[in-house]
Amino acid sequence: MRTAFVFIITFSINFALSNGELAGGDHCMDTQVLFMIKGFNKTTPSKAIRGEMMEFCPKEYTCCTQEMEVDFKSHALHDFGMKIAMKSEAVKTTFSKKSQEINVFFKELVENSQQSLDELFFKTYGDLYTENSEAFTELFQQLKSYYKGASVDMADIFDSFFTTVMQKVFAIMNKRHLFNDEYLQCIADNMNTAKPFADIPGKLSTQVQRAFIAAKSFAEGLEAGKQFAYSVAQFYPTSECASALMKMSFCSACQGYTSVKPCHGYCMNVMKGCLVEYNELNHVWNKYIHAMKKVLDRLDGPFNIELVLGQMDIDISNAIMLVQENKNDVTDLVFIECGEPPLNPNYTFTGLGGFPSLYTEYDAYPENPPNLGFGSYLQESDHHGNDEDKKRHHSSRKTRSLENEEQTPRHSRRKNTRRNVRGRKKSRDFAISEKRPETTLDETRYDYSEEQDRTEEREYLQVPTAAGTNLGALVKDVRTSIHESKNHWKMIPHHVCLDEAEEDSSATCWNGHTQGEYQHPVVMDGFHNNPEVVITSQKPPNHVIKGQITSLKNTIEMLNSAYRGFDPHLVDNDDEVDTYEPSGDNSGDGSGEVEAIETEPRSRDPDLTCPTCGGSTPSFNVIALSSALLVALRLVVQ
Numbered sequence: 001m002r003t004a005f006v007f008i009i010t011f012s013i014n015f016a017l018s019n020g021e022l023a024g025g026d027h028c029m030d031t032q033v034l035f036m037i038k039g040f041n042k043t044t045p046s047k048a049i050r051g052e053m054m055e056f057c058p059k060e061y062t063c064c065t066q067e068m069e070v071d072f073k074s075h076a077l078h079d080f081g082m083k084i085a086m087k088s089e090a091v092k093t094t095f096s097k098k099s100q101e102i103n104v105f106f107k108e109l110v111e112n113s114q115q116s117l118d119e120l121f122f123k124t125y126g127d128l129y130t131e132n133s134e135a136f137t138e139l140f141q142q143l144k145s146y147y148k149g150a151s152v153d154m155a156d157i158f159d160s161f162f163t164t165v166m167q168k169v170f171a172i173m174n175k176r177h178l179f180n181d182e183y184l185q186c187i188a189d190n191m192n193t194a195k196p197f198a199d200i201p202g203k204l205s206t207q208v209q210r211a212f213i214a215a216k217s218f219a220e221g222l223e224a225g226k227q228f229a230y231s232v233a234q235f236y237p238t239s240e241c242a243s244a245l246m247k248m249s250f251c252s253a254c255q256g257y258t259s260v261k262p263c264h265g266y267c268m269n270v271m272k273g274c275l276v277e278y279n280e281l282n283h284v285w286n287k288y289i290h291a292m293k294k295v296l297d298r299l300d301g302p303f304n305i306e307l308v309l310g311q312m313d314i315d316i317s318n319a320i321m322l323v324q325e326n327k328n329d330v331t332d333l334v335f336i337e338c339g340e341p342p343l344n345p346n347y348t349f350t351g352l353g354g355f356p357s358l359y360t361e362y363d364a365y366p367e368n369p370p371n372l373g374f375g376s377y378l379q380e381s382d383h384h385g386n387d388e389d390k391k392r393h394h395s396s397r398k399t400r401s402l403e404n405e406e407q408t409p410r411h412s413r414r415k416n417t418r419r420n421v422r423g424r425k426k427s428r429d430f431a432i433s434e435k436r437p438e439t440t441l442d443e444t445r446y447d448y449s450e451e452q453d454r455t456e457e458r459e460y461l462q463v464p465t466a467a468g469t470n471l472g473a474l475v476k477d478v479r480t481s482i483h484e485s486k487n488h489w490k491m492i493p494h495h496v497c498l499d500e501a502e503e504d505s506s507a508t509c510w511n512g513h514t515q516g517e518y519q520h521p522v523v524m525d526g527f528h529n530n531p532e533v534v535i536t537s538q539k540p541p542n543h544v545i546k547g548q549i550t551s552l553k554n555t556i557e558m559l560n561s562a563y564r565g566f567d568p569h570l571v572d573n574d575d576e577v578d579t580y581e582p583s584g585d586n587s588g589d590g591s592g593e594v595e596a597i598e599t600e601p602r603s604r605d606p607d608l609t610c611p612t613c614g615g616s617t618p619s620f621n622v623i624a625l626s627s628a629l630l631v632a633l634r635l636v637v638q
Helices: 002-016 029-038 066-087 089-125 127-131 134-148 154-173 181-189 200-232 239-254 264-274 277-299 305-310 312-325 327-338 374-383 387-399 402-407 413-429 448-460 471-484 488-500 543-563 620-637
Strands: none
Touching (some): 066 089, 066 239, 066 488, 089 127, 089 134, 089 200, 089 305, 089 312, 154 200, 154 327, 200 305, 264 488, 277 471, 277 488, 277 543, 312 327
């Protein structure tokens, strides 16, 4: 029975290929079979009837009724909505998948950086790092919160971190003294004066902030694109569109043309009339794609979060080593500003061991040191400890120096590769060099060439760094994926008609009235006179589409701010670190070269700038001079 039924359906459909315009009394079997397959419940006439009562389909002889037209309209809208959703499925899936991949990669990158720092500092400093690791844990917790969208200033994060580190380092360097909370707060208050870490905190804060702004803004941009695609793929037609869709999809069968497809031009005009608002949507979407690609250029270039996080532990260690190298000057200045703290009565000299990177010659006192005056203390501090002790200390420091960190065995190829890059980078950027004089944060412009060097070093980072991939491979993959979605919404009418209509407007297609060539030209995109769908620019806007367009424009503004190095989540961007402006025409596809315009880094204290000395700040030479004057004064008094 089932075989016979299938045969009847197949025969009827094949027979319909030769059918033509209906006449009175013609059988409607082909139309009945077709509508039965489509699931219509209304009874189809067995013979053609006059169609004066038809509202949308031709009023000649027909195999349909006015009640059937109502069903046709709802079916046409449902089918068309399914087609739009299906044509947008690739975009929705792509942006959803890439959004997840980017978030997993960036979060794992931060976790790996924290783990790398823990391993390096524990190997170098041992239990002393474990006992003072709260500041480092808090730093990475703040970075994770910043990536998740917390409205905090990256400069404040690093100011707080390096202030805490300075307090702990200073206390370790001067274990003979007792430091209460008030004294530690004095150290914090004088960080801008002492500048114990020179310009390392400012540079590191700037690099991390730019990298995190680009990373989290791009991740948010992907999420916004995904939500946009899901929302606008929901079709909300006008009544004129619904009638045109029904006429194109079902009226041909009512006239007996059960196997005839719509003419391509006819289909295009119907699609463009129904999707007229997709034209404006497509224009904004292309701007969004361009903005996303510009941020990708930053991520793969000067704002490379992989390289910044990959060497952050070395940068922090360099800052600590710098305090060690200038410990006498730093200690003298702090004592000048905050006073000499009381001696620790329980302090016992235990030898030249302990914290290798924070070792200080002040610890080279014999047991039970005499209670010297401050002047004598400064005068004699460099003479305590015999030459063998100093040689042994110097040798130990050199052996365990962070400059030789790349010689330490690593547990993975990734870490070994990264350390080699870091070693070269550290020796170039932070070693004392005659080619680059010592500078401070306020007189140092952002060095774009250094970031360019970072980009060139990416050839060493082709191994996976997080989530089984690396930033270069991920950026390349995401760039290709988002580029393929350009003009997606504009092309939906073409894609739908490619499936539903004849390839060309031949005489064998359905033109909306009968089988024959479609006479109207295909209208241009936008609000133009459309012969199939009555549209006007004065019609009420589709609030869903308009809302999504506004939302996407806000996302574009956010991405443009991130491209310039601004945090789009901060209300006042006037105080941002640097300003980047694109060169050339921004209306392109974003694949061109981008030049960076260097501006002065932000000074957090206006009093730090010296108007008469070229913007420099008090250096360690000034600190040393102050210490020497104090010693001389004490000697004169004695």
